[in-house]
Amino acid sequence: MSHGQTSLRFRENSVRAMGDDALRAAMKHATGTFGSKRAEAFAPVEDVEGLRDRASAIRERVLSDLSGYVDRFVAAATRAGATVHRAVDASAAREIIAKILAGRGAKRIVKGKSMVSEEVELNAHLEAAGMEVVETDLGEYIIQMEGETPSHIIVPAIHKNRRQVGKLFAERLGVPYSDDPQVLTKIAREALREKFLSADAGISGANFAAAETGSLILFTNEGNGRMVTTVPPLHVAILSIEKMIPSLADLPDFIRLLPRSATGQPITSYVSVITGPRKAGDATGAKELHIVLLDNGRTEILAGESRDILKCIRCGACMNVCPVYRTVGGHSYGWTYPGPMGLILTALLTGMANSHPVVDASTLCGACVEVCPVRVPLVDLILQLRRRKVREGFAGPKEMRGMALFGAAAASPGRFALGQRMARILWPFARVLGGKDVAGRMPPPARTPFRRSAP
Amino acid sequence: MKVLLFGTCLVDTFFPGVGEATVRLLRRFGAEPVFPQAQTCCGQPAWNAGYEPEARAAAAHFLSVFDGDDPIVTPSGSCAAMVKHHYPGLFRDDPRMVAKARRAGERIHELSHFLVHVAKAHEAGLRGKGTVTYHASCHLTRSLGVREEPLALLSSLKGATFVPMPDAARCCGFGGTFMAKLPEISCALAEEKAAAIEATGADTVTGCDSGCLMNIADAMKRRGTPVRVAHLAQLLAEGI
Ligand code: SF4
Numbered sequence: 001m002s003h004g005q006t007s008l009r010f011r012e013n014s015v016r017a018m019g020d021d022a023l024r025a026a027m028k029h030a031t032g033t034f035g036s037k038r039a040e041a042f043a044p045v046e047d048v049e050g051l052r053d054r055a056s057a058i059r060e061r062v063l064s065d066l067s068g069y070v071d072r073f074v075a076a077a078t079r080a081g082a083t084v085h086r087a088v089d090a091s092a093a094r095e096i097i098a099k100i101l102a103g104r105g106a107k108r109i110v111k112g113k114s115m116v117s118e119e120v121e122l123n124a125h126l127e128a129a130g131m132e133v134v135e136t137d138l139g140e141y142i143i144q145m146e147g148e149t150p151s152h153i154i155v156p157a158i159h160k161n162r163r164q165v166g167k168l169f170a171e172r173l174g175v176p177y178s179d180d181p182q183v184l185t186k187i188a189r190e191a192l193r194e195k196f197l198s199a200d201a202g203i204s205g206a207n208f209a210a211a212e213t214g215s216l217i218l219f220t221n222e223g224n225g226r227m228v229t230t231v232p233p234l235h236v237a238i239l240s241i242e243k244m245i246p247s248l249a250d251l252p253d254f255i256r257l258l259p260r261s262a263t264g265q266p267i268t269s270y271v272s273v274i275t276g277p278r279k280a281g282d283a284t285g286a287k288e289l290h291i292v293l294l295d296n297g298r299t300e301i302l303a304g305e306s307r308d309i310l311k312c313i314r315c316g317a318c319m320n321v322c323p324v325y326r327t328v329g330g331h332s333y334g335w336t337y338p339g340p341m342g343l344i345l346t347a348l349l350t351g352m353a354n355s356h357p358v359v360d361a362s363t364l365c366g367a368c369v370e371v372c373p374v375r376v377p378l379v380d381l382i383l384q385l386r387r388r389k390v391r392e393g394f395a396g397p398k399e400m401r402g403m404a405l406f407g408a409a410a411a412s413p414g415r416f417a418l419g420q421r422m423a424r425i426l427w428p429f430a431r432v433l434g435g436k437d438v439a440g441r442m443p444p445p446a447r448t449p450f451r452r453s454a455p
Numbered sequence: 456m457k458v459l460l461f462g463t464c465l466v467d468t469f470f471p472g473v474g475e476a477t478v479r480l481l482r483r484f485g486a487e488p489v490f491p492q493a494q495t496c497c498g499q500p501a502w503n504a505g506y507e508p509e510a511r512a513a514a515a516h517f518l519s520v521f522d523g524d525d526p527i528v529t530p531s532g533s534c535a536a537m538v539k540h541h542y543p544g545l546f547r548d549d550p551r552m553v554a555k556a557r558r559a560g561e562r563i564h565e566l567s568h569f570l571v572h573v574a575k576a577h578e579a580g581l582r583g584k585g586t587v588t589y590h591a592s593c594h595l596t597r598s599l600g601v602r603e604e605p606l607a608l609l610s611s612l613k614g615a616t617f618v619p620m621p622d623a624a625r626c627c628g629f630g631g632t633f634m635a636k637l638p639e640i641s642c643a644l645a646e647e648k649a650a651a652i653e654a655t656g657a658d659t660v661t662g663c664d665s666g667c668l669m670n671i672a673d674a675m676k677r678r679g680t681p682v683r684v685a686h687l688a689q690l691l692a693e694g695i
Contacts, residue, residue, distance in 0.1 A: 010637075011637060011639070014637070014639065014640055015639050018639060018640070018643055323625060323626040323628065323644050324637075324640055324644075327640055327643050327644060327647075328640060359505075360633070360636045360637060361637065362630075362633070363593070363626045363628060363629070363630030363633045363641075363644070364503055364593070364630055364631075364633070365593035365597070365625075365626035365630065366593055366594070366597035366598060367593075367597070367624075367625070367626065369597070370597055383502070383503070383505070385505075386503070386504060386505030387505040387506075387507050388505070389505055390504070390505040390506055390507075391505075395504075395505070399504070403500075403501055403504065403506040403509050404509065406496075406500060406501055406506075406509055406513075407501060407506065407508065407509030407510075407512045407513065408512075409495065409496075410464075410495045410496045410498055410501070410509070410512060410513030410516060411495070411512040411513060411515070411516045412495075412516075413492065413493040413494070413495055416464075416495040416496070420467070420468050423468065437635065437638040438634065438635045438638070441634070441638075441642075441669075441670070441673040442469065442669060442673070443469055443669065443672075445468050445469055446468065446469055446470070446471045448471065449467050449468055449471060450462050450466055450467045450468075450470075450471035450473075450474035450475070450490075451462065451467050451490065451492060451494075453471065453474075453475065454460065454462065454474060454478070454490030454492075455460075455478055455488055455489060455490055
């Protein structure tokens with residue numbers, strides 16, 4: 001399961017995706033449902049704006065001293081009996097995890113949903129080392145079976161409809177076809193139960209990490225997160241460093257905000273708080289806990305102009321409302337994270353040379369900013385990236401020349417009026433000469449510009 | 456009251472009718488619009504595409520042309536938002552220019568905002584006809600916070616029926632240079648918008664941004680939807 005690096009082909013990817021009727025219908029349906037459920041879920045919450053301000057301030061506080069919070073987390077988690085590893089980049093993370101697993105002779109691994117593990121392409125690496133890795137989140141299970149990657153950070157199989165899932169299960173699992181979501185869930189549960197019981201290790205991500213106590217916090221709906229982290233004897237958690245919150249006292253605000261923003265649920269079915277491995281007298285828990293803290297470019301982002309993206313709590317609300325995401329689906333963006341937050345992370349984490357077309361994948365409509373629970377200034381960040389793209393020379397030469405002309409005309413009324421006259425004369429040619437994308441969709445310039453009759 | 460009229464490059468070049476309607480409306484409500492002939496464009500296309508020096512050149516020109524204390528009125532939500540929210544940052548290294556930009560931001564009104572808050576046009580009993588639906592453009596609603604004003608104006612029209620559009624504030628796919636850079640997505644979004652308009656059964660669709668209306672009109676033409684597209688200024692001016 002490899003992401004490939006197809007951000008550079010955003011336009012081609014999106015055209016292909018738009019030709020897929022099933023995908024478009026599934027996207028439209030799912031994102032529409034999340035949108036209306038989100039509004040309903042927030043309706044009874046008192047002072048939503050105050051809640052968002054508080055959550056935003058907590059995240060801001062963490063970013064203002066991220067290395068301090070990380071150090072405190074490491075110390076507390078270590079005291080609680082966990083082994084904490086720091087991974088500078090994706091390959092370091094992969095190797096650390098592979099080494100832990102190999103060292104314990106782990107062959108069969110169950111996994112909870114983790115976008116960070118997608119970011120470092122963990123599964124392929126472990127499979128190459130001869131391990132079996134089974135995704136246990138229903139959506140992830142489906143796309144793993146299909147050999148795909150998630151197309152949404154919360155709802156990995158958002159692009160599929162239940163008939164496609166029914167067919168997939170019938171083919172791969174040899175069960176009778178059904179497109180009833182309850183039946184399908186049951187089929188997956190049964191297939192996974194045996195995997196849980198025989199697993200040597202569980203790998204999970206984390207939604208948050210509380211610095212004061214060294215606790216990992218996981219939000220899940222299917223209970224699989226709880227199984228992954230407690231049933232096998234060994235638990236390995238991987239998370240990126242910015243997932244810190246100062247203490248468990250900060251958690252309730254996020255419990256209120258994240259599920260509502262993500263899927264429109266007032267709360268998720270399970271909120272697991274894991275502090276260290278199982279201790280004497282504990283009823284559950286893995287015997288051994290390893291935590292891998294991934295940097296992979298975060299420290300650099302933190303020091304730069306785009307640091308506010310690190311406030312993101314990965315709720316996916318911005319993609320659910322993004323007109324572009326809703327139309328082209330998550331795979332079009334070409335890397336782990338799609339939608340508004342995703343295009344920003346893609347450009348920052350994979351580099352402008354590998355991703356510059358995706359920074360154009362926004363109409364700047366601002367719907368994302370309106371819903372973001374922690375007030376990430378997504379539009380400002382996208383504009384910043386576009387400026388960087390131009391500065392670093394990734395804009396096309398035709399566009400650069402056009403914009404230089406625009407700048408000259410906008411600063412001089414004489415040149416501007418000349419431009420208007422030229423447009424009027426050249427319009428028919430522009431239409432014929434490959435300008436059909438733009439010129440063909442605009443009316444011809446008026447015979448007499450408004451300025452001639454204006455008071 | 457003298458007001459400076461910022462026509463916008465799009466209205467000036469492509470939709471003079473919107474400019475003329477704006478003038479008639481302002482006069483009807485006792486304002487005396489003056490169109491500074493040296494005006495060009497607010498710089499938004501360059502700014503949104505990441506060309507800061509070019510946007511700054513346009514903004515500096517705008518600020519010199521629209522200097523003074525008179526209110527500035529423009530029939531465009533996105534251009535008003537550009538001046539209000541993005542100009543100060545463009546001059547962050549020059550306190551004198553920042554102050555100038557801030558003052559311009561306080562003086563600029565999007566047309567429907569001016570008509571409701573200053574001219575009280577919604578109390579004037581303008582006439583209208585047919586059924587009208589309304590597209591709430593992105594920068595107008597989210598950046599300027601102008602949500603109720605166009606609706607107040609529309610529902611005050613005697614003889615016209617206002618029908619709300621589902622998801623009225625969803626982007627039409629224009630997005631300035633987005634339209635040119637990702638035309639397939641832009642068209643798909645405009646088509647969804649056109650379908651939503653069709654579904655209302657209205658005979659006219661209106662809005663406060665010529666760019667969006669242009670994109671919508673094109674999609675409707677492709678779909679063969681016989682709905683009239685008119686800027687709010689045009690619709691209101693007809694009822695004088
Ligand atoms: S940017 Fe905001 S809305 Fe988007 S995923 Fe992050 S927290 Fe959620």
